[in-house]
Amino acid sequence: MRTLSKLLDLPLNQLRKSKKSRTQFSVGPSLFWYAFFFVIPTGYMFIISFWRQSGIRLIPDLTLGNYFEFFVNPVYYGVFLKSLLIAVSVTLLSVGFGYAVAYYMATRIKKYKIPTLLLLLGPFWANYLLIIFAWKAILGKTGILNSFLQYLGLIEEPVGSLLYSPLAVVITLVHIWTPFLVLPMFTSLEKIDQTLLEAAEDLGANKRQAFARVTLPLSMPGIMVAVLFVFIPTVGEFITPLLVGGPAGQMYGNLIQVLFHRGFDWPLGSALTFIMFMVTVAAASILILKIGLQKVIESL
Amino acid sequence: METDVELRDVTKKFETVTAVDDVSFEVRKGEFFSLLGPSGCGKTTTLRMIAGFEEPTVGEIYVAGQPMRGVPAFKRPTNLVFQSLALFPHLDVFGNIAFALRIKKLPEAEIRKRVGDTLAVVELVGLERRKIRQLSGGQQQRVAIARALVNEPKVLLLDEPLGPLDLKLRIEMQKQLKRIQHEVKTTFIYVTHDQNEAMMMSDTIAVMNYGRIEQIGTPEEIYENPLTSFVARFVGQSNMIEGEYSDGFVVAQGLNIMVPVQQQLKSEVTLFVKSEKIAIARRLEQLDNIFETEVNEVRYNGPYTEYRVVLNRFFLNIVTPNLKGKEIFKVSDKVLVGWNKEDCIVMSKD
Ligand SMILES: Nc1ncnc2c1ncn2[C@@H]1O[C@H](COP(=O)(O)OP(=O)(O)OP(=O)(O)O)[C@@H](O)[C@H]1O
Numbered sequence A: 001m002r003t004l005s006k007l008l009d010l011p012l013n014q015l016r017k018s019k020k021s022r023t024q025f026s027v028g029p030s031l032f033w034y035a036f037f038f039v040i041p042t043g044y045m046f047i048i049s050f051w052r053q054s055g056i057r058l059i060p061d062l063t064l065g066n067y068f069e070f071f072v073n074p075v076y077y078g079v080f081l082k083s084l085l086i087a088v089s090v091t092l093l094s095v096g097f098g099y100a101v102a103y104y105m106a107t108r109i110k111k112y113k114i115p116t117l118l119l120l121l122g123p124f125w126a127n128y129l130l131i132i133f134a135w136k137a138i139l140g141k142t143g144i145l146n147s148f149l150q151y152l153g154l155i156e157e158p159v160g161s162l163l164y165s166p167l168a169v170v171i172t173l174v175h176i177w178t179p180f181l182v183l184p185m186f187t188s189l190e191k192i193d194q195t196l197l198e199a200a201e202d203l204g205a206n207k208r209q210a211f212a213r214v215t216l217p218l219s220m221p222g223i224m225v226a227v228l229f230v231f232i233p234t235v236g237e238f239i240t241p242l243l244v245g246g247p248a249g250q251m252y253g254n255l256i257q258v259l260f261h262r263g264f265d266w267p268l269g270s271a272l273t274f275i276m277f278m279v280t281v282a283a284a285s286i287l288i289l290k291i292g293l294q295k296v297i298e299s300l
Numbered sequence B: 001m002e003t004d005v006e007l008r009d010v011t012k013k014f015e016t017v018t019a020v021d022d023v024s025f026e027v028r029k030g031e032f033f034s035l036l037g038p039s040g041c042g043k044t045t046t047l048r049m050i051a052g053f054e055e056p057t058v059g060e061i062y063v064a065g066q067p068m069r070g071v072p073a074f075k076r077p078t079n080l081v082f083q084s085l086a087l088f089p090h091l092d093v094f095g096n097i098a099f100a101l102r103i104k105k106l107p108e109a110e111i112r113k114r115v116g117d118t119l120a121v122v123e124l125v126g127l128e129r130r131k132i133r134q135l136s137g138g139q140q141q142r143v144a145i146a147r148a149l150v151n152e153p154k155v156l157l158l159d160e161p162l163g164p165l166d167l168k169l170r171i172e173m174q175k176q177l178k179r180i181q182h183e184v185k186t187t188f189i190y191v192t193h194d195q196n197e198a199m200m201m202s203d204t205i206a207v208m209n210y211g212r213i214e215q216i217g218t219p220e221e222i223y224e225n226p227l228t229s230f231v232a233r234f235v236g237q238s239n240m241i242e243g244e245y246s247d248g249f250v251v252a253q254g255l256n257i258m259v260p261v262q263q264q265l266k267s268e269v270t271l272f273v274k275s276e277k278i279a280i281a282r283r284l285e286q287l288d289n290i291f292e293t294e295v296n297e298v299r300y301n302g303p304y305t306e307y308r309v310v311l312n313r314f315f316l317n318i319v320t321p322n323l324k325g326k327e328i329f330k331v332s333d334k335v336l337v338g339w340n341k342e343d344c345i346v347m348s349k350d
């Protein structure tokens, strides 16, 4: 405890001496917030990920057994790989779809851009749970899609595998994420100076080449931010798979949730959480390093 | 002489505005041709039609003998240096200049060679890896020119490329542009609203006003023999006197001014005399028109002094070089001013 206060004292003393102390002090509350709600709980989880569980008792220990468990038990790494795959699909689809809509809006629509954009995205701005239940109603055994296909005579019996599948999870998540991506990508596309495209055309590029060599690289930071924005929370997603995923569509987040709630193995749950945390942090760092922090901040 | 660019009765209408109105001209191969005119007179629109970003509403444009209607910009043998430069911010100097060559999928070794050669022409060797925003205004200008030149266009179109530069740099860049044109021998069509710039660089100038061409000629022709009152007013610094013409004289505000005898003049005329054609001295002889007056205003600017004198009811502006030993007059000094009839340009009032 004394060492902790010493650690805290040091910067405080420096702050007091600093002439710019006013601006630096204003960082205080948010630092506190960050420490209290992020660093401390995460630190606690990190610590217990090396503990053991016996019955309902947590046993302080220093074991890598929980991490080891992840790599030997195909349930854990299997579901993790499946979650990554789902997250990659959701990210590609929602970013691709969002980019296409944003690009169309930014380049093809000449008048009333913003109202058109809002009209177009209106139906997407529904509540998270509402979207999930809407897809249940569409994909279910007696749902709209099955009835329609039966009506057309394309199928005899309703297809049961539409809902409660990884596909349902992907569709629902793409629906949830896309509207959040269109607006920022639209803004970043709108910011691109049109004379740059004329310059490309003047230098011999046709429309497709101008897009590939000018529009796409200039909107890349925006795309990367969108990728992070979708990928990170999707890897740990658990509500959507819980409601529409069925047994085959369960994701890593569901495993962790079960371990904390019903399985009651907090050390293993913490270890699994940390593995996911490390992978997403690594993925994010690589992306950010690749495009440069400056550009990411500019595009926000 | 081979013709590189020809505009035949070209008109461009945007909804209600007629930006370019029945324009025709020919540009010879290797010529430095300038479009000179005030803001909004249709210079950029003319250039954009040649580059292929706008289609003429009426008329036809020929580049190297080929009609250009329906030919998209990316297939035209022209390259444009944009008014805003439009350099690619995500590419470095090399990437910007290599752009057109990469589109053409040339081998990398040839790209490197041609970019290197072009960098030498615009004197930017060593800056290949700089980002655009790490360059000065003049350097960016030269990258824009290099990016267009590396493509070896038949015709290089330049839209006020020196617009945002300060005076010193402008003059430096004007010299460089002339040198570059001399080296690459490409046809240049240069747009500017700066008459000095146009005169110093051009072989031929077309003066534009309200979408129309007022006069085409060498800088000297445009300057010494303006054919319309717009050109007379726009080019150079002229005194404008309104009066009545009869028999080699213009009578204005009680002054009798001797002018060249001209047929086909209406009686109501406008007379122009360039400020530097008027002599100012204590004693003057052998000039066709000499008047007594007194100095009203003096503006000394180093190599020149600008005077303003009152003649009866109107002002005359006079610019005179401060030659060695020449007296610089003060306000209220009694002086004579005078000029020859050949320095008068008389036009019927329109
Ligand atoms: N896309 C357009 N739509 C409507 N009007 C236009 C368009 N482009 C140009 N104009 C009009 O055409 C006229 C000529 O414009 P242009 O840009 O050719 O002038 P400019 O001589 O280049 O002027 P500046 O020296 O200011 O650049 C102007 O009145 C302008 O408002």
Ligand SMILES: [Mg+2]
Residues within 6 Å of the ligand: B043, B044, B045, B083, B159
């Ligand atoms: Mg212009």
